[in-house]
Ligand SMILES: Cc1cc2nc3c(=O)[nH]c(=O)nc-3n(C[C@H](O)[C@H](O)[C@H](O)COP(=O)(O)OP(=O)(O)OC[C@H]3O[C@@H](n4cnc5c(N)ncnc54)[C@H](O)[C@@H]3O)c2cc1C
C-alpha cells in the first residue's frame with residue numbers, strides 16, 4: 255500500500271540531469287529518516303521507493319547539486 | 332539472517348536529541364569507556380530536531396524565571412500529578428545547558444545588550460527563548476559527537492532489550508534495516524532515547540507518515556521498556572496538539588505569539604487566554620471546534636508586512652520548513668489569510684504532556700542499568716531542552732553505574748526468541764502488508780481512544796486490538812525495510828493497548844482533553860491524586876497500579892492550584908490589532 259507502484263505520482267522528485275548518484279553520491283539516501291530513497295539500478299539515479307515521506311527536507315537541503323524537490327504528499331495538500 | 336555481535340560499556344539507543352547528549356556526556360566523564368550511539372535513521376539528520384527548532388519552549392533563565400517558578404507552573408499545568416524532583420532536576424540545569432549549547436555554536440535570540448531575549452507564552456511565567464536561526468542545532472551536536480569520540484551506528488532498528496538473569500539490563504537486539512542482519516549488542520548500561528509514540532493515532536489526512544512527530548518515532552521505546560519489565564507512567568495522559576489542519580505540524584503559536592499572532596474562532600474572536608499547549612487549552616480548542624464556533628484559526632493578518640516576513644523567515648526555514656510550501660499550495664498568505672487549525676490524532680509523549688517510562692531525577696528507570704530520557708520518559712513538558720538535560724543526566728549517571736561491573740549474563744533463548752519474532756514476516760510465503768495492518772490499527776485507535784474517552788468504546792477498542800494482535804502472525808514482509816515496518820506495527824499495538832488500559836484504570840477526568848472521560852466527568856483528587864502506572868504482569872498482560880505523588884519540593888497554594896482551569900476568555904472580544 256505504501257510501496258510505490260507508479261513512479262509518476264511520487265512526491266519526492268529527482269531531476270535526473272542533476273543527480274550524480276552514478277558518480278557515487280548517496281547523500282539523500284543516507285539522510286532520509288524514513289529510508290524511502292534508493293538507487294535505481296536501471297538508470298543509476300535516485301528515486302522514491304516508498305510513499306512514507308515526512309516532508310521534512312534533509313534530502314533536499316543536503317543534496318550537493320540541487321537535484322531534489324520535495325512536494326507535500328497528495329493526501330495532505 | 333546473519334548475526335552481528337557487538338560489545339560496549341554503555342549503549343545509547345536513539346540519536347535524536349537526548350541520545351547524543353547522553354553519549355557525549357558519558358564519554359566526557361569517562362573517555363576510557365566504549366559508548367555506542369545507534370539510530371534507526373541517520374544520527375546526522377535523525378529525530379525531532381532534524382531541521383532545527385523554532386524556540387526553546389521552557390528556558391529557565393535567571394532574571395526571567397527561577398526553577399521554583401518553573402516547577403510550580405509545570406505542576407499546575409499538569410493538575411498536580413508530577414514528580415517535582417525530576418522537573419527540578421531539569422530546571423536547575425536549564426540555564427547551564429543553554430550556555431553550553433551556545434558555546435558549541437547553537438544560536439539563540441539575544442537583545443541589543445547580548446542577553447537572552449525570553450518571551451512570555453505560558454499562562455503564568457516567561458520561558459520561551461526564540462531560535463530564529465535554530466536550523467543548525469543538529470550539525471552543531473554532530474560535531475560534538477565526533478569530538479567526544481562516540482561510536483555511531485545508523486539504520487539499526489532496536490526491537491527488544493536484553494535483560495540479564497539477575498534482572499539487570501544486558502543490552503539490546505536490533506534489525507539492520509539495510510542489510511537485514513540481526514544485531515546483538517551487549518552493554519552494561521542502556522540509555523533509551525527513542526522519542527515519542529508518534530504513530531499511534533491516524534492523522535485525519537489518512538497519510539500514515541503525515542504525523543506531528545518524526546514518524547521514525549513509532550513507539551518502539553515504550554514497547555521495549557515494557558517487555559523489559561520497566562514501569563511506565565501516565566499513559567492515559569495523551570498528547571494531542573493544535574496543528575495546521577492537514578499539514579499536521581505546528582503553526583507555531585510560540586513563534587507568532589510574541590509577534591502578536593493569536594488563536595481565534597470562526598467569528599474572529601479570541602477564546603483562549605494562553606496559546607501554551609496544555610490539556611486544558613486543547614479542551615477549549617476542542618469545545619470551540621465541536622461547539623459550532625469552528626473552524627479555529629491562527630490569526631496573523633493584522634500584523635505589519637515586515638513582521639510577517641520575520642515570522643516567515645522562521646516558520647518556513649526551520650523545524651518544519653515545508654510549512655511555506657504547504658501554504659503556497661493552498662494560496663494562503665499570512666498577510667491576508669488566517670491559517671486553519673485542527674487538533675491532532677493522539678500520541679504519547681512526555682516532552683509535550685506527561686506520559687512515558689518512569690524515571691527518577693537521575694533518569695533511572697525501574698530496571699537496574701536502564702535509563703530513559705527525552706520524549707520517552709515521563710518528565711512533564713520537558714521539550715527539547717529537557718531532552719538535552721535528561722540525556723546528560725542519564726549519560727553521566729550511567730558512567731557511575733557501570734563502574735566495576737561486568738556484562739550481565741543472558742540466556743541464549745531470549746536472543747533466539749527475538750530473532751524468530753523479528754524475521755517471521757520474511758519467512759512467510761504470503762500475508763498482509765505491514766502498512767495495511769498499521770492503517771487498520773491506527774484507524775481503530777482513532778475510533779476508540781481519541782478523547783472524549785468513553786468506557787464502552789475503549790473496551791471495544793481493546794477487543795479490536797486483540798484481534799489485530801492475531802493478525803501480527805500473518806504479516807508478510809519482502810525485504811528488511813518492510814521487516815522494520817512490521818516490527819513497528821507490533822510496538823504501536825503495544826502502545827495502543829497500554830494507553831487503553833491506563834485510560835480505563837483512571838476513573839476520573841484530568842488534564843483537560845488529554846484524559847476527558849464522559850462517564851467520569853469530574854476530577855476526583857480524593858481518589859485519583861496519584862500516578863497511574865503500568866507494567867508487564869506475571870501473565871504477560873498489562874498490569875495497572877497506582878504510585879503516590881512524591882511530596883512537593885515547592886508546595887502549591889490553594890489559590891494557584893487551578894490557574895490552568897480558567898483558560899477560556901469569559902466574554903469573547905475581538906482584540907484590536
Ligand atoms: C514538529 C516539532 C516541533 C517541535 N518544536 C519544539 C520547539 O519549538 N521547542 C521545543 O523546545 N521543543 C519542540 N519540540 C519538542 C522537541 O523537539 C522534543 O521534545 C525533543 O527533540 C525530543 O527529543 P528525543 O531525543 O526524545 O526524541 P528525538 O529527537 O525524536 O529522537 C528519537 C530518535 O530515536 C530514533 N529511534 C526511534 N525508534 C528507534 C529504534 N527502535 N531503534 C533505534 N532508534 C530509534 C529516531 O530515529 C530518533 O532519531 C518539537 C517537536 C516536534 C516534533
Ligand code: SF4
Pocket residue numbers: 268272273274275279280281282283300316317318319320321322
Ligand atoms: S543527494 Fe542529490 S545528487 Fe546525491 S544521490 Fe541524492 S539526488 Fe543524487
Ligand code: SF4
Pocket residue numbers: 266285286287288289290291306307308309310311312313314324
Ligand atoms: S522529505 Fe524527509 S522523509 Fe521525505 S524523502 Fe526527503 S528526507 Fe526523506
